[in-house]
Amino acid sequence: xxxxxxxxxxxxxxxxxxxxxxxxxxxxxxxxxxxxxxxxxxxxxxxxxxxxxxxxxxxxxxxxxxxxxxxxxxxxxxxxxxxxxxxxxx
Numbered sequence: 001x002x003x004x005x006x007x008x009x010x011x012x013x014x015x016x017x018x019x020x021x022x023x024x025x026x027x028x029x030x031x032x033x034x035x036x037x038x039x040x041x042x043x044x045x046x047x048x049x050x051x052x053x054x055x056x057x058x059x060x061x062x063x064x065x066x067x068x069x070x071x072x073x074x075x076x077x078x079x080x081x082x083x084x085x086x087x088x089x090x
Contacts, residue, residue: 006084007051013081014045020074030066034059034078041085053087 001009021038024031041054062068063078083089 001089003051007048010045010048010051010081010084013077013084014042017074017077017081018042020071020077024068024071024074028067030062030068034062034068045085054085057082057085 017038018035021031021035025035037059038057041057044054059078060082063075068074068078
């Protein structure tokens, strides 16, 4: 996968995850916490002009041990986003 393709995918996944978390946040403290912790990452990705990793996110516990784990779409979105953030290609 080319870096330009990775960048487009990273931006798309960031926006999808952000929207899903916004939908869940009125009813989920964990979603609000994840949004707060990821806000600067979302801004960074939105402003990127070329793909680069952002480092380990370390929010897995929020998506596994909380109510967020019950939302398969949200879990899969976080997984795709985290892999791109960390430079893991699956």
